[in-house]
Amino acid sequence: MQLAFLCFLPFLASIFNGFWYLFAKKPWKMAAGVVSTLALFTSFCLASALAFHDVTFSLPWIATGSFELPFVLRLDHLSSIFVLVITGVGTLIHIYATVYMAHDSGIQKFFAYLSLFCGSMLVLVLGGSLPILFCGWEGVGLCSYLLISFWFDDSEKAKAGAKAFIVNRIGDVGFLLGMFVLFQACGSLDIETLTHAQLSPTTVLIACSLLFFACTGKSAQIPLYIWLPDAMAGPTPVSALIHAATMVTSGVYLVTRLHVLFDAAESLHIVMATVGGVTAFVAATIALVQDDIKKVLAYSTVSQLGYLFLACGVGAYEAAVFHVVTHAFFKALLFLAAGSVIHGMDGEQNMWKMGGLKKAMPVTFATFTLGWLAICGIPPFSGFFSKDEILFHTFTSGHTGLWALGLVTACMTAFYMTRLYIVTFLGTKHTHAHESSWGMLAPLCVLACLSALGGIFGHMISHTLAFHAEAESSQLEWILMLVSACIAGLGIALAFFMYDESRQPIRARIQKQYGWLSTALAHAWYVDEAIDLVLLKPLRQIYGFVWRTIDVLCIDGFIMLLASGGRASGDVLRLIQPGFLHISIACMVMGAFFIMGYMVYGQL
Amino acid sequence: MASYSSHLLSLLVFLPAAAAFLGLGARGLGLLRRDVALWYGSLFVTVLTFGLGMMLSPNSEEKYTWIPQLGVSYALSLDGLSVWFVLLTLLVMPIALFASMHAIRDRVAEYCFHMLLLETAVLGSFLAADMFLFYVFWEVMLVPMLFIIGIYGGKERLFASMKFVLFTFVGSACMLVSIMVLVYMHKLQFGVPSSYLPDLLRVHGAIIPSRLLFSAFALAFLIKMPCFPLHTWLPDAHVQAPTAGSVILASLLLKLGGYGLVRIAFPLFPEAAHFFQPLGMALGATAVIYGAWVAIVQTDMKKLVAYSSVSHMGAVVLGLFALNSIAMAGSIAQMISHGFATGGLFLIVGMIYERFHTREIAAFGGLARSMPKMAFFLVLMTFASVALPGTSGFVGEFLILLGAWQTMPVYAGIAALSAIFGAVYMLKWIERILYGQAKSPSLAVDLSHREILILLPFTLGIFWLGLMPGSFFHQLEPSILKMQFFLTTGGYHHG
């Protein structure tokens, strides 16, 4: 029963806040935040209590004839990790958000959406059967839409929200079709039965590729990643919670949850790995030239997710899960730190306008440094261990090309993170900014510790997770660890070299020489414009064309034709009804002659 | 299934009509002078009928011989399938009346008369078990609708009402001819003519040109549905109809098409149903995509919602023609959920029209800021119609697509795309009027308690069907099984 309580608590908080927002007269500013945080915190406690036990909870939902679809929640080893991350990081972000959004008028609405998001994320993670997972999947998509376009006065933000939702829906269609293929093959959609069912390789391949397509939509991989950078239009806690820690990892969760099926689909592995690797590389390149802090972090998230799918592609599922956990910690930390910076700079997000915040915001600076070190993969910190695991597994599974790509991306990650670090915090420029209050800084510190120690602690427990026994060749592993550490150091040094104040002329010269490349990167390889040109513009033409021709021209035209035909025949027949007497008599006589002739002729 | 004949059904059907004539007579004699008395009188009657409906057990029956020489019997029957449609009618009618109290100012007596008459006609059609009686109620529906659209509608209301009546009449003319053929075949086979549905079901499949008759029935129901090529009357009727007219049109009249298919066309001609299955599913799939595409370019709110109904009903057609129990249950759920969602949308559009007196999407902006309650209901109804899990839309859509995939994966795949295009046109519309800069903030007064009370039933309906559809499917069970029995064994073997 606690599992149901755990899952439904955020929903209750969301309903409470929603009603409060719509109907209560005088809102007390902080109350909404407190309610949601408390709700999530109790879920966290319940989750930690139930952690790693096999608990299931089911309610009858849809039952028509032979088809049974109960509402099943199942907690097991894998999902408890995710639940802990969601509720843990979620609670921290809730605390941060209560302070961050304190002065916003629609705070109840914000927390209603946030709790709704946490609830649907929990449903997604705990979903016992694919349709329940899908319910969480779409619920999360809805909340990301509502939260991205939270500040809807600016129509740009509203469009970004719509874009996110529609791209997610494209992914969801893939998910639906995958489910139908599986249902047709084995008659049930429960994950347990699916994992044990014997399915023909082709159906498994089709189903898994469709599900993978859905994951690319949700976890922003190559074809459908365009929505994540625009999703930064939402408030920063949203970006932190949804677009860094939880939602974007649901794709990885799905793959790891159905790893038995995905293992069976051999030819899909190489596809997943390459997609992951290429996404990581491309996102990293774009991040190199971004000026907006949140955009840099967004692209770095995309590239880290690329790593995750690379890991899944090569079959290193526990490495992927480990990296998800660590990534949740340091990426949330980085986003929240960026948030406090933006908060401090009163909404200013452009890096070049900041600088030298080291002195102005010491605590934020300290926590950001820890996060920065973790993401670059410097040995003691969590980022190093999880990324190294992935690279190690890619190497051992023989995809040396992808391993090399991964290394280069790691180097670039280190480079652009350091660039961000230097430009915002170091440097001699004294921009005045006020340090955030402790309500925001406390979660930052907690996250900083987690991302620092998380690596070591995680490394140990990941062995317990081992899905399948794996020969330990420590000697090779050490070498690879060393290599990746050096790569990270190289990236950092290069960035320090490039972005020191004195190096301004060199940067100008490079800018002049590779001008076209930097503008291409700035515009994210013109992918958005390309899609708009190739896909959206013709589609808009089609919509208009379809309506005008089929609806207005063909069908209505045809009906008008019929109607006017009826009327015209009426007019014509009316004309042959002359009022003249002699014409009537003539017609009558001719009619009589016709009938007489017909009667005799009929007999011949 | 135990069925006891009770006069409750006839009382239920004819109570509104009696009240209608009573009201008109009273107004004629100068009794109910003030309009308010008429409004609350008719509202009381619809609520009374709702109460009456509650007391019905879902398999009561009533049969008297009406015209023995032609085998016509006055037969009403309520079973698992029609109980939901009847309840939907009983729910929508009071809401429509309550919602139109402010909108309709003059000729109130006629308005109440036609609304109550319409309720009788719709209830009668859902309950009729005799084909002659079904056709009588099916046609009677046209007259009040004609007057409601014609008298209280928008500018080109005359054209729209004429188009609506003629469109449906052509379909029902073909249906009447096939009913006549069936009655005649029954006379040939059993010696005595009868138009009672269970008797007609026993007519031997071989002797009747079942494919021709099925297509005649299907034509009438697909026009009413409305399915893709025959839908052009719907946008005109919706745009010109008053708010209550649109709500009734969307929530009730469209359901008759689907109900007719399930209750009459499929069991009568199972072999023809299987023969026309690919065509039907193709039409359904194209309707889904076509409805969504055309809705994207609409500038008038009501036209947009009308085309979204075309898209939803396309999904229902797809589900029905899939001819398996999952898809059929899904389409019936989708029909009921469409009644809630689109009915709600039309109510909201009506409320917006009452405030701004225009339905052009371009004329609005930033309503969410000044009208949060309306924004909440609008967003909820929109996502219910875009089949978001947790709302009733998902239950219907998911089951339809799941069932349709079993028989024709290609068309189910195409229909699944509706999730994308549905999201596109709905969000485009929501974003245009709710978000962005407010254009005429002075008029934007948020929903009054009265209006919230109007929208509440539909909201509860959406969540009930979305989260706890257990009782819904349980009631539906016997009819779906009966349907499967007819479709698999019925005429199919020797068809």
Place this chain on the structure above:
Amino acid sequence: MVEIQALSIEQLLALRPLAVTIIAVLIIMMLALWQSKWPSLLVALSASAFVVIDSLSGAGTVSVFGLQFDVLSRIVSALTGFAAFVTFLVSFRYLDQKKEQHPEYQILLLLSLAGMQLMNAAADLMLLFIGIELMSLSIYVLVAFARSRRACCEAAIKYFLLGSVASAFFLYGMSFIFGATGSLAFTALAKANGYLGYLGIGLLTVGFLFKMGAPPFQMWVPDVYEGAMVPLTGFMASAVKAASVFAFVRVLTSCTMPDYFWDLIRFAAIAAIFLGNAVALTQTRLKRFFAYSSIAHTGYMLLGILGGSSSAIIVYLVVYSVASLGVFSILTLMSGPDDSLLTSLESAGFGRRHPVLGGLMSLFVLSLSGMPPLAGFFGKYQLFVFLQDRTLVLFAMLASTLGLAAYVRLLINFYMKEPIGVMSRVRTPVGAFFALSLVLGLMLHMSFFPDALIRLISGL
């Protein structure tokens, strides 16, 4: 020596309705000496009422001289008597308005009623022809009753000339049948085959098609319906049409015709339905509109004849006549000083100005258009249910969509258009009100308890 057969009591009783009508005519002629108009109306009303009641109460089949009174002929006589009764009531105030209040109106109407009874009961072609002539002659004069109006005279002369040519053809056909079979009795019609016999029946059909207003010869219908006085048009649309259709049915059922003849009837039916409904769409004047719709309904009856069951046709006849009686009585009340108000322009918004009359008018119009709850639909349904030729039925139904469009246009004109100019408040006189309620009661009874009508027709 040829002895003259003695008449039994039963045969005398069967002649009672005809005798009463003739006596009423004579009485009214005498009453004409006095100046007051009320007695002649009362006598006429009581005579027609007696015809209705007596015909309905008769039983079995009685044949007197050349007349044969059976179930169907009694029903049609009752129908025509009822039509006369309503026409008398409705036209009383109308004639005062037009200052044409002469007793001859009642005399001629009763004479035409007598003619119709002869037609209904005739078992001999010559008697049938005499009945037709009696009816037609009195109707010719009635059409020209308001001599001062040009339209009346024009309509009358057209109707007379065309009518007498048709009667000449009819007579010529009779002579051929006499030539072929040696006798004019209906029983002899079965033997009328060969060139001469079929030619004779062909000529008979020419005469009948004219009288019914079926397509090859329907030129006169619109002009005469519009020219004549409104109550008279009602009488013609209901009673005259009913009697001629019934006579045609009796002739056709008693003779066995080859297939190609039925194609002729099928053509006439299709042409009637399409022409009637299509042209009705374009009409603005109400009387002309209902003329074309009556042509369409003749088409449906012709279809019924193809179906072969004469009782079905009679049911349709009764339903149609009652509805058209209702429509024309309301038109009489509606019509302005010189029937000027009967155009769709002036009568716009009639339903709003006069709710009761408007409501009645919509009921009758809906019944004419075949809307289900009302008797019109039941009439069509039972006519077509047992008709084998399904494509023809489908065509009839689709053509009736055109008809529905025309009727709906009328309803829209009545209810949804703004009334132009001040429309005089129509005072419904007592007589007209009673007639209307009678017609309404009959139609509603037929709508909701149609089996009573069928039982009446088959069981009597």
Place this chain on the structure above:
Amino acid sequence: MDVPFYICAGIGIAAAFSVILQRRAVLSVLSLMVVLITCAAMYAMLGAHFLAVLQILVYAGAVMVLFVFVVMLLDPEILPEEVRPQSILERLWIFILTLGVSTIFAMLVWVFAHRYVPYRQMGADNTEKVSLLLFSEHIAAFEATSLILIAAIVGALTLSKRHRKAKG
């Protein structure tokens, strides 16, 4: 039997054509008289002596006198029909009409000839037998025709009275 028949037929046809072709109405009335007389002669030839006399008395006498009255009454006003220039359409119409009439006539003659039955000699006392038959078998029709005459009288009266003051 043949020679007098052909003579009568010739005269009759000629008179009939003159009825429809005469300019002045008076002359057509007279030619109609001639046609009636030839018909009466035909009756006599066929042995229907009673009818022949009747034809002369009733038809030629009363009805024609009626026509003469009306023609004389209206004659000054009816200008003799001036011959209008025949438009092509009318000429074409007349040609079609004559073509139709002649085909119908040929068809009828063919039909009559097709069943050639010689005339039988009837008994001498024609009048007695006809009147007996009239009052026994066809009494109903006889009475009915009286009704028609009443209707004709009343009708003619209502239509032709010069002025009628409206009662009531």
Place this chain on the structure above:
Amino acid sequence: MVESFAAALFLIGLLGIVLRRTILVMLMSLELMLNAVNLTFVAFGQQQGLLTGQVYVFFTMTIAAAEAAIGLALVIALFRTFRSVDTHAVHGMRE
């Protein structure tokens, strides 16, 4: 043979009605047609040895007389309102 002559008379009467414009001549042609019918009745009666033909002629004659009376009365009434008996003049009602 008599009936052929009668047929000729009938058709000539028909021609008269269709071609002539004065209504009076039309009435006369009508009389002509009815006479032709009488002749056919008698002829066919003669052929079959039946006297009923002649009885029928009796009735048709009275009907023809009645029609003539009504026709002429109509013509007079028409003349009073239209001042002419020409079919073309009689054209008041336009569609």
